[in-house]
Amino acid sequence: MRGRRTVTGILFIAVLVVAVPGALRAQECRGSKPGGSTWVRSAEQYMKEARETAWQDDEREAYERMLSTLEEGIERQPDNPRHYELAGIAYAGLGDLLGADSMWSKAEALWSCYAVIDTLRYNEAATAYNRGIARLNEGDLAAAEEQFRLGFRIYDKLPHPMLQLGDVYANQAMTAPDSASRAEAEEKAIEVYSAALESVETSDRLDAAERDEFSRGVTFNMAQLLAFGGKYLEAAQAYEEYLAAQPDNADARSNCAVVLVRAAYQIADEAAQMEDGSEREAALAKADSLQGVANEYFGQLVDRDDLTADQYHNLGSGLRQIQRDEDAISAFVKALDREPYRANSLEQLAYALYYSQRYDTLKVVAASLVDRYPLSQDNLALLANAYVELQLNDSALAIFERRETIPFELRDLELIDEAGTYTVTGTIHNLSLETGAQAAVAFEFYNEAGEAVTSVTEGFVMPEQGSLADFSIAVDPEAPVLGFTYSLASLEAGT
Secondary structure (H helix, E strand, O other): OOOOEEOOOOOOOOOOOOOOOHHHHHOOOOEOOOOOOHHHHHHHHHHHHHHHOOOHHHHHHHHHHHHHHHHHHHHHOOOOHHHHHHHHHHHHHOOOHHHHHHHHHHHHHHEOOOHHHHHHHHHHHHHHHHHHHHHHHOOOHHHHHHHHHHHHHHOOOOOHHHHHHHHHHHHHHHOOOOHHHHHHHHHHHHHHHHHHHHHHHHOOOOOHHHHHHHHHHHHHHHHHHHHHOOOHHHHHHHHHHHHHHOOOOHHHHHHHHHHHHHHHHHHHHHHHOOOOOHHHHHHHHHHHHHHHHHHHHHHHHHOOOOOOHHHHHHHHHHHHHOOOHHHHHHHHHHHHHHOOOOHHHHHHHHHHHHHOOOHHHHHHHHHHHHHHOOOOHHHHHHHHHHHHHOOOHHHHHHHHHHHHHOOEEEEEEEEEEEOOEEEEEEEEEEOOOOOOOEEEEEEEEEOOOOOEEEEEEEEEEOOOOOOEEEEEEEEOOOOOOOEEEEEEEEEEOOO
16 A cells, blocks of 8 residues: 655646847957848848748748848858848748757857847757647657657757756666666756756856756756665765755655665675675675765654655655664654654554564554555455464454455555545455456545545446556545545455
């Protein structure tokens, strides 16, 4: 059973004409100043016609005539940068951003103070970015990638296209069906995130606060990607860079601690294969040092009382991954103190108690888990094992028998919050019922204080015995929802 996740939207770049960057205003101008000509005047007239017509064919014809005129002007007066500026506009109007980029680069080479080119590039890049977002929303990843790369090619002073493309590749890596596909997507994501980071560091379109914000975002994404790819030491270094600017960020410190431990395990495993000597001793010392930093970070986080339920849950999950179940227990308890009906925190608390051999407490927690989410063999097994360890054999036997007789399971439950609509998604596992049997399950939804907000009863039709079927249930309560429970309301045999 997993926890809540929030679905977020995508930020669009507005197409705006902005002020001339200070760097261009302040520099000494060099080269040939843009000037008028017969070809400039004719091109401006064609441009006016293209922008005023309501007909696409007429617009294209006007831009083609504009470009043809400017090609003659470039041949006759190749040192006039205004010809290249307008030719770039014509190419952009014809949908050829690479042609526009080439023309504008020549204009900038001829006149170093060509500030208007910066604005032209910016606007075309923003348009390409928005087209990329539209293609992405349509599911056309190849077309989206083309637009993002075109936008960044023509204007690399803003990181947005590469950030968006990096997120696409990162998601591909995390859902890749095999290791080769995952490695390819990871490599692409790192490439474009690196380009985004370079853009952030050199851009005069971003102020200091924006540069800091984007730099932190890219660094955090890179760290997550490196960790996912098993490059734990590199991931830890990226998280440390992030923490240098954001030392109080609990998510980054928790993630950093986890990857430090994993890096320590990797280095210790490598050391185990080495022969005795200074190299092996140095590796083991490094592993111990990384483990020590991770322990320090975990200790700092567990002692904090200002984190959110999500942050405490994520901290507990990280601690469980490295078998620090006692500390994980504290983190999950704090998460539940803030949101009493967090299904995933209650479940993970039960497992941490089991592996910590705290069976008295496990008995209470597992009983609550079974009461709230009874159609789960895993939850019943946790309670039964608590009774076994406490030598309460009759109680254990009763729970094991109950486990064997539940007719179906609800698995992988997740509560998704999307703009105030709350959806429970999951999987039905038909254990013993006939195909087509019908069940009604009552879901109760709770707020942060553990108070009931709304309820709904959902009907299920069973798939074939032994098979799985996905489901989702949506509610629109008046108050925020942070957890849920369910119970079996009725059951009818199949026909």
